[in-house]
Amino acid sequence: MDGARIVLTELSRYIIVLLMALYTYFGFRAYGAKKKKQRRLVRKQTRMTYIFHFFGYMIIYLNTGDWKVLEIYGMELAFFILCGIVYRIVYKKENGLIFNHMRMLFVISLVMLGRLSTASAMKQFIYMAIGMGVCIFLPFFLKRAKKLQEDGWFYALVSLILLLVVLFFGTTKYGAKNWLQIGPVMLQPSEFAKIFFVLGFAGILSSVQLEFKKVVQVSILAGAIVLVLVAEKDLGAAFIFFVTYLFLLYVASGQTIYLFGGLCGGSGAAVLAYFVFSHVRTRVMAWKNPWICIDNQGYQVAQSLFAIGTGGWFGMGLTQGMPNAIPIRESDFIFAAIGEELGAFFGICLICIYISCFISFVQIAVSTKVYFYKLLAFGYSVLVMIQTFLTLGGVTKFIPSTGVTLPLVSAGGSSMLSMIIMFCMIESVRILDVRQEEDEDAMEETE
Amino acid sequence: MLWKKRNRPEESTEVEEVPIVHGGNKQVMVATYFFVALFLGLLAYYVFFMMIQSKDVINNSYNQRQNLLAQRVVRGKILDANGNTLAQTVKTANGSETRVYPYKNMFTHVVGHSSKGKTGIELMENFNLLTSNNDPLENLKLRLSGEKTIGDNAITTLHLDLQKVAYDALGAHKGAIIVSEPSTGKILAMVSKPDYDPSPEILGQRWDSLTKADGTDSCLVNRATQGLYPPGSTFKIFTALEYIRENPNYNQFSYTCKGKEEQDGFVVNCYKNHVHGKQDLKLAFANSCNSCFAYLGTVLNLSKYKKTCEQCYFQRNLPTKFVYNKSSFVVNGRSNKEEVMHTAMGQGKTQITPLHLNMITAAIANKGVLMQSYVVDHLENASGNTVRTYQPKACGSVMTEEEAATLQQFMQAVVESGTATSLKQLSYPVAGKTGSAEFDKTKRSHSWFTGFAPANNPQICVTIIVEEAGTGSEVAVPIAKKIYQAYLGN
Numbered sequence: 001m002d003g004a005r006i007v008l009t010e011l012s013r014y015i016i017v018l019l020m021a022l023y024t025y026f027g028f029r030a031y032g033a034k035k036k037k038q039r040r041l042v043r044k045q046t047r048m049t050y051i052f053h054f055f056g057y058m059i060i061y062l063n064t065g066d067w068k069v070l071e072i073y074g075m076e077l078a079f080f081i082l083c084g085i086v087y088r089i090v091y092k093k094e095n096g097l098i099f100n101h102m103r104m105l106f107v108i109s110l111v112m113l114g115r116l117s118t119a120s121a122m123k124q125f126i127y128m129a130i131g132m133g134v135c136i137f138l139p140f141f142l143k144r145a146k147k148l149q150e151d152g153w154f155y156a157l158v159s160l161i162l163l164l165v166v167l168f169f170g171t172t173k174y175g176a177k178n179w180l181q182i183g184p185v186m187l188q189p190s191e192f193a194k195i196f197f198v199l200g201f202a203g204i205l206s207s208v209q210l211e212f213k214k215v216v217q218v219s220i221l222a223g224a225i226v227l228v229l230v231a232e233k234d235l236g237a238a239f240i241f242f243v244t245y246l247f248l249l250y251v252a253s254g255q256t257i258y259l260f261g262g263l264c265g266g267s268g269a270a271v272l273a274y275f276v277f278s279h280v281r282t283r284v285m286a287w288k289n290p291w292i293c294i295d296n297q298g299y300q301v302a303q304s305l306f307a308i309g310t311g312g313w314f315g316m317g318l319t320q321g322m323p324n325a326i327p328i329r330e331s332d333f334i335f336a337a338i339g340e341e342l343g344a345f346f347g348i349c350l351i352c353i354y355i356s357c358f359i360s361f362v363q364i365a366v367s368t369k370v371y372f373y374k375l376l377a378f379g380y381s382v383l384v385m386i387q388t389f390l391t392l393g394g395v396t397k398f399i400p401s402t403g404v405t406l407p408l409v410s411a412g413g414s415s416m417l418s419m420i421i422m423f424c425m426i427e428s429v430r431i432l433d434v435r436q437e438e439d440e441d442a443m444e445e446t447e
Numbered sequence: 448m449l450w451k452k453r454n455r456p457e458e459s460t461e462v463e464e465v466p467i468v469h470g471g472n473k474q475v476m477v478a479t480y481f482f483v484a485l486f487l488g489l490l491a492y493y494v495f496f497m498m499i500q501s502k503d504v505i506n507n508s509y510n511q512r513q514n515l516l517a518q519r520v521v522r523g524k525i526l527d528a529n530g531n532t533l534a535q536t537v538k539t540a541n542g543s544e545t546r547v548y549p550y551k552n553m554f555t556h557v558v559g560h561s562s563k564g565k566t567g568i569e570l571m572e573n574f575n576l577l578t579s580n581n582d583p584l585e586n587l588k589l590r591l592s593g594e595k596t597i598g599d600n601a602i603t604t605l606h607l608d609l610q611k612v613a614y615d616a617l618g619a620h621k622g623a624i625i626v627s628e629p630s631t632g633k634i635l636a637m638v639s640k641p642d643y644d645p646s647p648e649i650l651g652q653r654w655d656s657l658t659k660a661d662g663t664d665s666c667l668v669n670r671a672t673q674g675l676y677p678p679g680s681t682f683k684i685f686t687a688l689e690y691i692r693e694n695p696n697y698n699q700f701s702y703t704c705k706g707k708e709e710q711d712g713f714v715v716n717c718y719k720n721h722v723h724g725k726q727d728l729k730l731a732f733a734n735s736c737n738s739c740f741a742y743l744g745t746v747l748n749l750s751k752y753k754k755t756c757e758q759c760y761f762q763r764n765l766p767t768k769f770v771y772n773k774s775s776f777v778v779n780g781r782s783n784k785e786e787v788m789h790t791a792m793g794q795g796k797t798q799i800t801p802l803h804l805n806m807i808t809a810a811i812a813n814k815g816v817l818m819q820s821y822v823v824d825h826l827e828n829a830s831g832n833t834v835r836t837y838q839p840k841a842c843g844s845v846m847t848e849e850e851a852a853t854l855q856q857f858m859q860a861v862v863e864s865g866t867a868t869s870l871k872q873l874s875y876p877v878a879g880k881t882g883s884a885e886f887d888k889t890k891r892s893h894s895w896f897t898g899f900a901p902a903n904n905p906q907i908c909v910t911i912i913v914e915e916a917g918t919g920s921e922v923a924v925p926i927a928k929k930i931y932q933a934y935l936g937n
Contacts, residue, residue, distance in 0.1 A: 006593045209467050247478050254470025294509050306510040309501030310574075316515070325511045344497045348490060355486050362479045366472045378475055385482045389489065398492045 005062045012059050013317045016052060017345045023048040023104060024349040027356045030097055042096045046084070049104050053077070056111030056318060063319040068118050076110055076125055083132055090136050091427055098427055101357050102420070105408035108350065112338055113330060113411055115319055120330050120411045127413040131420030138421070139428040142373075149372045152203025156221055159196035162189040163228040174328070174403060175279055176234040188414035190229065190237045195421055197225065197241060198248070198379035205252035206372040215253065219245075233279060236390055236402030242266060244383045251378055287400035300327045304395050308339035308347070315343030330411040332403050335395045354388045354407075361426050368433045377429040380422045502835070506574040508565070516577040519590070522546070523576040523598035525558055525568055527605045528635075528824065533558050534569065548645050550607075553614045556669035557605065557637040557822060560645035563654055567669070571768050572601045572823055575835075580828040597829035604633035604824045612933040613638045616926040621664075622893075622913040623671035623801045626930060629809040629905045631839035632818030635934075639670040672771040675798040676912055679884030680735040680866075680919070681895045682793035684807070684854060687732055688846060689755045690743050691853055700728045708738035713785040715741035715792060718883065718918070732857040733865030735881065737792045744791025750780045759807055759845045760817070766842040767802070767820040774799040793882060805910035807845065808897045811858070812878075812905035815844040815851035859902050866920045867896065870928055874937060875901035879909075879927065881919025891915045896923035900931050907934050 023045050030041045057073040060066075080103060087099050106128055113121040142148065148155075166189050170177045180187045201222065208214055222245040229238035246262040273280045282297045290298030290305070303326050311321060323329050323337035330337075339347045361381030368374040387404050394401030405415040408423070496504075505512070521544070525534040533554050539545050546561050548554065559567020569576070579586055579596035586596045613624040613636045626636040643657060643666045644650065650657075657666055668674065691697045704723035707716045715737055717723060723736045731739035744752075753776065757763060761776035775798045778790045789795035802820060810817040819840040826834045846854070858878035862870045866881040879898020886893060894916045899908040909927050916922040 003593065007591050010587070010590045206469070207467075210469075251470045251474040251478065254468070254474055291507070294507075302507075302509060305496075305501075305504050306507065306512065309497070309505040310510065310512045310516075312501075313497065320515075322512050322515050344493070348493065351486065351490055351493070355483065358479070358482060358486075362475060365475055371469055374475075378478070382478065382482070385486075389482070389485055393489055396489070396493055396496060398489050 008062060009059055009317050009320065012055055013314045013343065016055060016318070016342060017314055017349075019048045019052045019055070020342075020346050020349040023052075024352045024356070027097065027101070027353065030095070031359065035095075038095055038097075042100055045100045045104070049100065049107055050077075050080070052104075053080070053107045053111065056107070057114060059318045060111070060115050066118065069114060072110075072114060072118060072121055072125065079125070079129055079132075080106075086132075086136060090139065091424075091431055094427055094430055098357060098360050098423065101353055101360075102408060102423055104353060108338065109334075109409040109411070111318070112334060112341075112409070115341070116323060116330055116337065123413070124411050124416065127416040128420070131417045134417070135420060135424035138424050139431055142376075142425065142428045142432055145370055145372050145432075148199065149203040149207050152200050152205075152207060153221075154200070155196045156200030156204060156225075159193040159200055160221070160225050160228065162193040162196070163225060163232070165189060167228055167232055170232065176236075176403065177232040178234040178237065188412065190232075190234060191414035191418040193225075194237075194240070194383060195418055195425070198244065198376065198383060198422075201245060201248050202372060202375035202379050205248055206375045210249075210253040210255075215249065215258065219249070230273070233277070235273065235277075235280065236404040239390065239402065240383060240386050240404065243386050244379060247382045248375060248379050252375060283400040283402070287397060290397070300333065301394075301397055301401055303327060304333050304336035305397060307336040308344070308396065311340035311343050313344045315339070315341050315346060317341060328403075331405050331415075332391065332401075332410065333395055334406055334410050335392055338409075351392060354385070354392075357423075358385050364426055364430045364433075368429055370433060370436065373429045373433060377426045380426050384419070384422060502575070506572065508570065508573070510574065513573055513577060516574070519595055520577050520579050520598045521595045522561070523829075524600040525572075525576075526600055526602050527607045527610075528603065529607065530602075531607045533603070533605070533607075534561070546647055550610075551644050551646070552642040553610060553638075554605070555642045555645050556639040556671065557634070558603075558645070560647075560650055562647035563650055566667075566770070568601060568603060568823060570770070572826070575599055575826050576601060580826075580834045581830060582828075599826045599828050599834055601823050602825050602827060603822050604628075604635060605637070605822065606635050606934075609930065609934055610636040610638065612636075613926075613930055616929045617911075617913065620913045620916055620922075621670070622911070622916070623669075623674055624912075624926065624930070625671050625801050625805040625910045626934075627805055627809055627820065627908045629812035629899055629908045630818070632806070632809065632820045633824070633839070634820060634822040635907060636930075637669075637671050637822070639668070639674075641666045643667070669770070670801065670912070672767075672769040672800060672802040674912070675772050675774070675800055676893055676895075677794060677884040677886055678797055678799045678804065679793045679882030679893065679895050680737075681804060681880050681882035681897050682790075682797060682799070683732055683735065683740050684811070684858075684880055685756055685759060686740050686743055686747070686752075686791045687728065687857060688759075688850060688854060689747055689752045690728065691850060692755060692846075693748060693751065697728050702726050702731060702736075702739045702742060704731075704736050704738045706738065708741040708788065710742075710745055710788065711784045713788060715788050729857050729860050730864075732880075733860035733863070735861075735866050740792040741788035744787045745784060747787075747791070749778060749782060749787065753779050760803060761797075761799075765803060765806065765820070766817070766840070767806075769802060769820065769822070771802055772800055774803045794885060801910050801912050804895075804897050805908060808880075808899060808910060809905075809908040810845050811851050811854045812899040812908055813851075814848045815846040817842045817845050855902060858898060862898075862902075866918075867898070867924045867927075869920070869924055870898075870900075870931070873900070873928070873931060873935075875935060876903055877931065878902040878905075879924075881924060883918040891917050894922035895919045896927045898927065900935060907931070 026041045026045045030038045061069045110121055113124050166180050171179045173179050178190050180189050226238050226242045250259040286297040286301050290301040294302045307326050318341050321340040323340050326333050326336045365374050365378040384407050390402045390404050391406045393399035407419045522536040534548050536544050537547050557567050559569035561569040576598050579598050589596050617640055621640055624638040627634050641664050703725050706720040706722040707714055717737045723734050726739050756776040761774050777796045790797055806820055825836040828834050855878055861867050861880055862877045867879050870877040877900040882895030884893040894913040896919050897910040899905040909930050911923040911926050913922045
């Protein structure tokens, strides 16, 4: 038994990387392919995902001997199969690539968390199920474009109010005041504010003629939201909201000057923040040279780099590393734990999956004809991408660490729910647009 | 483009009274390219980190994964430049592993120990020794059968013969010896005494007594890199450098030594109150005339003096992987006469490590260019294939080529007519500087020598400190002679 365990654990290092590489390759192949071939590739991807899921949990079980692992695996498997069926009904006509990516990211999250702590895997799984449940209704919610568009200001205000509530009643964790305790539940309202933020501003910006005066008005509201986040010391989120708004404004107005002006203003604000806030200086210091302050400010980044570096290209093997040495390993630094045990090849594939998600998102934004939908899809894709970039860049010391979660992978109920909703919002846009097109085509034909 | 272009013009399908002008897909595409570029940058950096940076990053004592690796990899060997084993892991009779150091105390500080924490090369190359770059298939086979893979070996720049000579020459004295190659910064030998046996069992037994607080012996300290000593007359190198830098016509300098120099009521004496008489700069350097150098201190521009010393790595981090202490130089524009006079001749509050002095001496031999000091030449996998080579690295000039040439002449004069004339008997020219550092009036002085040979084509650079042993000429110079003889012949 022990011999088998060693052999399987060792072989799994290579098998998992191979599965992931194939999965990623098929994902990119699907773009140029014809519909029929695309469907075949997507089906192959699905198979890869299930095999990876099985392998991951088998290795965890073999190395921990914990029956609970098998229990969780069974539940997850049932959930994924059910999801696949429901998805094909609700989101039909979609090519399935985005859903596949979501499922793959779920599996990565659950395997990694299952290895780190079965309790968090279980929790994560429950949030996943809730999130996917909510998403069944999203296409119905989004159907009335005109009404949503008119309510833009309302949604933007909801976003502001959510953040204000945290500012006044929130609790502080890891230096940022971004948690709200309601009874036994800890919420991160800024995660949900993201959904309303894009919904609101996509509505506002798509429904008005963007003269300079109007732009100033809208920007004041957006600026207020960002400032509330700065006041909460949640600079990662402030950055995400800021850049998302900037790109929304850029696309809606068609004026490059707003983008450049905003980026310059943002850089200025960043420099100002560096001199005003000590926690910004801390992060920058830890980024520039974590080794001289390895005991304090540089600790997180240094431990993250140790994990990623020691893992090497193929990883130490699932359950064979020491990810417990990484701080915040289950949420903000989960990529370091992945890098340590599953390796850098796997990590690169994971980044490619996010890029592939982004390309699929933009495809939807580009092909959508209803302008509000276009902005909505674009806004969500930009938001997801900035966040992904911030967390991956921070964990690998490409940029200073900002403490945000890795979409669909990091543990955390609020971020999980909000990310699932954002992914599904984009997909809903797609199916609503396809429907509209069909209606039009039908009309053209009758003429 | 990856998606089908639509032929229809961009327009809102919403029916509006006033048509609203919006940006369209062009802007979306600009944003897309922007983000894809960001991610490609991230990917490139990630690959760069894995291929280049990670090896140095993970080799850090804060990385807790060494025990994990030790369970899977047999720690690699440490070898000298000619393949002699300095440290290796072997299986004991009961099947457990132990680290063996065949030369016991001789290499203790430079090679280090690997139980009770890690030091020396064992620390420097910890993760590399615990990484196996052997044939991947071979390693896979070993792993699948549940056996350990064989870690990489570290091939050092050390020379067993030279180390032995240096180790014996220092005898029962406390002190340190460093021998390096000026053109590369390679360490050829490094001795620190008192020493201890690094093998795990003996270290375990003796650990409590070694770490006891009374610490007059401080066996565990590598004096060669960590010992901070008053530089004595070896510091005249820096004072002379500053003088020639400030005075291009230093050739015309003249001073008459009366055995002491007195200014503002402060007195500095020459060794045994010896009266050197009329001296130029070279003679004063060769004879190590304290009075003259104390006087020189009073005519120097002190802020420039400080700058020169800092350029020579006082108060700064040394470019090396050794664990070391920073040398200190505290004179500045506000210092009083007494402090300046003492500092200029090498007493006062100045402190220097033997490694630092060795690197500066090597820089003088190397036309002013300071080389990074290193002791591991390359890493090999268990089959003997090179995995990684550490290249010599120049860290800029600490002085100009002309200044270095002048100091070389001065140091040669020390051997020809000054305080190290016993080195004149060698068949090749030697350059050097002696020092006798007083640290306690009741004890004998520390004996210093730092120099290189052959002076016209420097091959090795030797720095020696012998604690409480006497003058540089009496104790350190004869040791230097033995080392030169061992490496370059008689």
